[in-house]
Amino acid sequence: MKATMKLLFALSLIPVSASCQTENNTVMQQANTNQNTSMLDDIHAVSPALEGYTKDRLFGDLWRRPDLSPRDRSIVTLAALIARNQTVQMTYYLNLALDNGVKPSEISEIITHLAFYSGWENAMSAVVSAKAVFRKRGIGPDQLPAAQVDLLPLNEDSEKQRATSVEQNFGTVAPGVVQYTTDVLFRDLWLRPGLAPRDRSLVTVSALIASGQVAQVGYHLNRAMDNGLTQKQASEVLTQLAFHAGWPNVFSALPVVKEVFEKRAK
Amino acid sequence: MKATMKLLFALSLIPVSASCQTENNTVMQQANTNQNTSMLDDIHAVSPALEGYTKDRLFGDLWRRPDLSPRDRSIVTLAALIARNQTVQMTYYLNLALDNGVKPSEISEIITHLAFYSGWENAMSAVVSAKAVFRKRGIGPDQLPAAQVDLLPLNEDSEKQRATSVEQNFGTVAPGVVQYTTDVLFRDLWLRPGLAPRDRSLVTVSALIASGQVAQVGYHLNRAMDNGLTQKQASEVLTQLAFHAGWPNVFSALPVVKEVFEKRAK
């Protein structure tokens, strides 16, 4: 049984409330990694209240909600951490992602994808943490997608539409950006098979919302839902990001998400 | 006499100008912590100009301005650092906050509050620094607010109005976010007595402006002023944030702040 599932199972046996703080703590110390225990000890030394919220609301509630699997929550959270260049908890959430069933090859692709969507140096920070985690777990390059792979088939119609629109808008303003967007992003990166298009979209949408990039959320949320993300899942992505990227980023994205949901319902 | 007050007092004895750089330096070395000296030495090795601005404009001028107390400036600055996930100077500004009269219990609540408003991992980064500062000063959990406390009374009318508006807008789009916003934020977190509502608002507004979250500034600035923040203080929050969160974030917030001031004047 994976560490997190063990944690979730163990937590499910006890009522989640602050009155059982001691037992709760004991359970977490047994069930979860030493790193989690050390994290909770750190929080306790600064804010018993935040320790309570972390146990009861974050791990005891948010991560157990239905409509989005622990695996998907790990993908959303990793994307948020990389997009926001957060290193302190990266090792913990990389391990949690692997425990929750995200494959090493998928983590490899997530980091690569976000080099383009969150900036090269954000990916580099993630590389440092991931390298250590991979080494500790004996994950070698043989488990990672090769640089050159057979690409997924391109949807020529939809790509032509996208490329034409961007070319018309910005072709003379930023020819370099437009060229790379077509050649490297949509005719290469997005077609790499190591991460399903639905998951690639999930990563993109999560990173955009987590870093306050509202302007691109509409396009990419539609793409995500075209790629199979359900409305219930998209809604739970927002709940997950409220905690891991802060309430304001989610509230800034809500009007755009609402508009996408409403237009697709018609 | 607290270290910073000593610094401010010492600085007040000498004319603040670049012509007295040597004396100024001497005073700062006597009056302030070793960490400040080491910070200024670092800056000197890279930019004597920035060293000058730091002494003359930041510590010699900005932090001594009237209309916002050193304590409040410390709260604003801590909120900005946590919201922007800045760790390099966190230890320095945590110590400065304690010297300026921010209580350990208030720092504990500020970090907890910003877990929700700036994202969980930003709070975790602050926890690491705060734990070390608290340990060095012998601040134990007995000086920190408990996880469970008697909450401040709720303003049922204003909360009902807020909840109804959010429910109508986003209740079906993001039921999870809406539920947590009511249950955890406005009926729990905001009512914790360890941080006065006016200070909780000051933290929120500072974090929003410091991280470019313009969309929520209007609501929270009004709330802050309802909670007792004066217009002069709000204006000085902007001056403080210009230095500690950069000019562009402040100029992006200015139109919203202006609108709030004008509407409240009617």
Next chain:
Amino acid sequence: MKATMKLLFALSLIPVSASCQTENNTVMQQANTNQNTSMLDDIHAVSPALEGYTKDRLFGDLWRRPDLSPRDRSIVTLAALIARNQTVQMTYYLNLALDNGVKPSEISEIITHLAFYSGWENAMSAVVSAKAVFRKRGIGPDQLPAAQVDLLPLNEDSEKQRATSVEQNFGTVAPGVVQYTTDVLFRDLWLRPGLAPRDRSLVTVSALIASGQVAQVGYHLNRAMDNGLTQKQASEVLTQLAFHAGWPNVFSALPVVKEVFEKRAK
């Protein structure tokens, strides 16, 4: 021959493609610093694909594009890293900047400039890295601009226009911000001769785009082009930032950039 020019020259001798990954790697190990090799080794352990993109697209292509010199690309990239508070690769890009012909005095002024435009603590993080790089290269304070220098002449007309507009808009809302903007920014910082006005504008525009500050891009891009930045260069700044600050930040800035280009063409 400078390290990077050596790298670029060496790379130009071999076809840039993934099929020559081994030779490519060998060349980079010979030509570039140990740090680059170690960076590529780290990436390889996590994502051979990202390693490929870094060699073929980033260093093998982007940095060699015409219309923007390697020196200017280094300035753009440093500004982006400082604005985004990225420390992991700061040492590498500081060394690359010096190799590409950015003077120590210019790096000193860039960091000072961004204390105001990206927040004081972002500059402090850069100071820590720059101090180590300067020491290792034997760059002492004698090579850095003094705190007090003879300022460039002020364009009184254009400054009067700017100051009047800001004063009318925000003079009563934020008198402190308005005062510092005039006294410290436009009548002091911007007139320091250690960084040419065109380069100071390049730094400012790059930092704004890299941190998603769209609202100020229009004013500062116009100022940059008034100061001598050509449209082709501005366009390549966007290409450079797509990689180093992420695609979304560039796409958010594109409509503003387009508008500036179109208005100036009339």
